[in-house]
Amino acid sequence: MTNESEQSFAVVIIGGGPAGMSAAMGFLEGRVKALLIDRQAQLGGQLADIPSPIVNLAGAAVNNGEELRVAMQSSLERAAQFAWADEKRPLLTLRNNCHVLNLAAFEDFISVETINAQGIKSSVRADFLIFAGGYRVRQLEAPTAHLANFWQYHTDNLAGQSDLSASSLAVVGGGDSALLKAISLAPKVKDLHLIHRGKNFTARPDLITKIAQLPNCRTYCGSKIAELIGAGKLERIKLDGGEEIAVSAVIVKVGYEPNTELLEGLVKLNEKRHVIVDHALKSSHDRIYAAGDIINEEHARISTAVGNGMKAAGSIMQRIYHSRSETSERS
Template identity: 30%
Template sequence: MANDVEKYDVVIIGGGPAGLTASIYAQRRGLKSLVIAAELGGQMAKISEIENWPGEEKINGATLALHMKNQAEKLGAKITYEQAIKIEKLADISISVKTTQKEFIAKSLILSFGKTPRSLRVPGEIELMGKGVSYCVNCDGPLFKNKSVAIVGGGNSALGAAVMMSGIAKEIHLIHRKDQFRGEEYMIKKVESLKNITTHMSSQITKINGETSVEGVELSNGKTLSVEGVFIEIGFIVNDSLVEDILEIDKFGQVVVDSHQATSLPGVFAAGDLTNMPFQQLIIACGEGATAALSAFDYIQKVF
């Protein structure tokens, strides 16, 4: 691997909206950048219809990801589809990023590999993803105006999703596998006060029905609910094994950053859903990616 080393001003791990935006801004600042991505677009690429992207009434997530990729490459960014397996700060303050195939040396590093929503692992979930099954109520909630939906989970995310959807959907079925919610008390009381929310405690979805779109769900208690959407709000998995030994991580497994997207390790920045910043939205991830790139530029100017 030592004979196959490539050098960059900035290496970006993650090919979602934050990472692609970071590469665009890095290139525009004259930085030689590399994006290491397991896949193009991240969670954005799995969204069938994005309706809150400025300037576009509606756009497919995979299409938007391709537009971002093309723009970055046109500016000179390199994108490689590999898995990063090790990050190391070197004695000369540069940073080594190793993949299964190569080693890359960078003056700065931007982490933007996001996080993965926990899945139910039930029949119909994968087949109907983007066809009524969603992991983002803020992204897809407005698509279900005056419709019936199921929301799975018992924490603040699920409770907040139910409250939000109560003003959009006709009927909400909130399904939790335990006999008590684990969210904050004021959220629980709010849910209980809303007449179009029905709770199903000590229950789990065992199957999501539908051919081309969601038509209903089957529960472990034998009930079948007729719904047109299923929002899975049971948390996320952050793949922090790459950085847990070198960066400050909060109790939720998220990378801690400041207002400049800087992490606890000089020269390393982070953006998007893997950070502890609030409001995980597509446009906010892009803004954080831009901030990270500009901060990386300033860091390189001062240190190298």
């Protein structure tokens, strides 16, 4: 891989998570010149944030997301080395710590404007785009501003406490993430309160069963937190029904939302802002493809994202090869 500045590519891939890395490997295999842009310092998307073993990805015996991230990046680097040995030129350009400022889509090309960590702007042009922007954690505004630091999305250094055995905590959410977090916290705390605005949990049935078996976990369906109460620290929460509960922190796990703002006005999105694609993963714009979580609304998984990335790359390469064949025949 190279980090050298180049202005023209067959394909630009936006997003360096599993879908983006998989697409890049597909283009390396097909010997197609591509640019991979990622806003983070290292590839992998949210993989590094996964603390537990990944058991639903065939062939990956890893203890956490960071192990998988390293393995996937190693595979990408190996693919780049094979392509270099064959072509004697770099086929994949990588730009980390690079934010996309603007996308412009035309009939016969895509224009991408970026800015790097040093504040240097640049524009590139490509025949095709694969957008694999992934998900971000959905956030809720804390109902009481001066206690917002006790309204958290991760449990690292939870409220500055290393020992939670005497603590009472609240978890907000009703999906897999919320219930998994509640299950992992329950043995470490005195009391746990699981609050969900819906009438029923949306998590897997086995997780709902486990929650019901936790002796120190109380559930509140059809409820929202209306107020955080405390002087300098969180002491209680008040639910919209009026009940007050003593807690020292609130962990918010209300799911994820797609990073598709850059595509607004360029392609069709559904009501939840996921990209609408066809069987080839092509969007409503003929030169824009999408892959990963931003199209997998019903079943977002690492394995699905990896498959999406390779499929999108394959769809584009078929068009590139066909175009080259037609050009050769005309000449």
